[in-house]
Amino acid sequence: xxxxxPERHGRPAGIDARGPRFGAGVTAVLLAVVVLLGAxxxxxxxxTVVAVSFLLGTLTGPHRTxxxxxxxxxxxxxxGPPTDLEDPRPPRFAQGVGLVVTGVGVVLGLAGVLAxxxxxxxxxFVAAALNATLGLCLGCEMYLLLxxxxxxxxxxxxxQ
Amino acid sequence: xxxxxxxxxxxxxxxxxxxxxxxxxxxxxAPRSAAAAVDWLARLQDAGVEPGRRGTFVQLSAxxxxxxxxxxxxxxxxxxxxxxxxxAELDVEAHPDLVRAARVLRTPTVVVLDDGGREVARSSGAxxxxxxxxxxxxxxxxxxxxPTRGRTA
Numbered sequence: 001x002x003x004x005x006p007e008r009h010g011r012p013a014g015i016d017a018r019g020p021r022f023g024a025g026v027t028a029v030l031l032a033v034v035v036l037l038g039a040x041x042x043x044x045x046x047x048t049v050v051a052v053s054f055l056l057g058t059l060t061g062p063h064r065t066x067x068x069x070x071x072x073x074x075x076x077x078x079x080g081p082p083t084d085l086e087d088p089r090p091p092r093f094a095q096g097v098g099l100v101v102t103g104v105g106v107v108l109g110l111a112g113v114l115a116x117x118x119x120x121x122x123x124x125f126v127a128a129a130l131n132a133t134l135g136l137c138l139g140c141e142m143y144l145l146l147x148x149x150x151x152x153x154x155x156x157x158x159x160q
Numbered sequence: 161x162x163x164x165x166x167x168x169x170x171x172x173x174x175x176x177x178x179x180x181x182x183x184x185x186x187x188x189x190a191p192r193s194a195a196a197a198v199d200w201l202a203r204l205q206d207a208g209v210e211p212g213r214r215g216t217f218v219q220l221s222a223x224x225x226x227x228x229x230x231x232x233x234x235x236x237x238x239x240x241x242x243x244x245x246x247x248a249e250l251d252v253e254a255h256p257d258l259v260r261a262a263r264v265l266r267t268p269t270v271v272v273l274d275d276g277g278r279e280v281a282r283s284s285g286a287x288x289x290x291x292x293x294x295x296x297x298x299x300x301x302x303x304x305x306x307p308t309r310g311r312t313a
Contacts, residue, residue, distance in 0.1 A: 017226075035170060038163040086226060093224035118163065122170045129174045136181055140224045144252060144265055 014085025023067030025132035034121035039114040051102040057095030097139030186287035188294040201277035212246035215299040225267040227286035238292040
């Protein structure tokens with residue numbers, strides 16, 4: 001027997017859970033390259049590309065990023081249809097967390113603190129690599145902790 | 161620092177975090193001593209949940225939590241096969257006071273309540289069927305407050 005509170009109803013349509021994980025793998029590779037490029041303009045440019053991708057995923061959903069397109073176009077035909085569909089909201093939240101982390105690196109890099117670029121990339125790499133390999137969403141795990149840092153009203157809006 | 165050394169360190173950190181996280185997923189453990197502070201029966205009533213005769217799995221979930229869905233499926237199956245055991249899923253957004261009072265830091269967190277609404281076990285992270293059975297076993301072991309550990313077989 002299961003009882004569920006009413007606010008859990010009305011979920012958006014499910015997406016192929018392997019899509020966001022593949023996308024996280026692609027992102028992790030890009031972030032590893034940013035770390036290797038170090039405190040350089042090239043690193044800043046590539047980190048900006050990653051941050052813009054996160055922005056796209058945060059605004060439109062994890063299934064409408066260029067990584068998701070690559071997955072649908074080249075990977076999914078080879079791995080077959082999904083056996084399990086996933087709520088798109090957790091991976092979308094993860095995109096937002098990635099946007100904040102890489103965004104801080106981009107802003108600091110543009111402000112002349114190039115040393116922040118590989119460090120922001122390193123933090124985002126840990127999260128993206130864990131997501132790709134284990135399906136672990138670090139930002140989601142920290143959601144309740146993060147939420148305590150914000151006023152309650154902001155938390156309500158984030159749920160819309 | 162040399163970038164390649166930095167990357168090696170970051171990869172190592174990722175592996176360690178991943179292993180630690182995976183080893184702790186869904187383990188059913190005894191409640192902390194502060195657990196008694198929550199009046200679960202009143203909380204369940206506020207949430208409109210009828211507690212089970214034998215026990216209740218209270219699962220705190222979030223919209224942004226992927227493993228919450230899988231955990232809910234596992235617990236629904238276990239509770240459904242067991243008369244008098246109820247699985248109740250509560251959203252953390254709707255119950256912020258409960259989240260704070262019960263010191264829930266992660267989703268999913270599953271609190272196992274006995275027939276009197278006392279917390280007898282707790283688990284956080286995705287639960288597999290073996291761990292759900294361990295949570296069920298905690299209902300029987302509740303009186304002795306045994307730390308029931310639900311490691312995967």
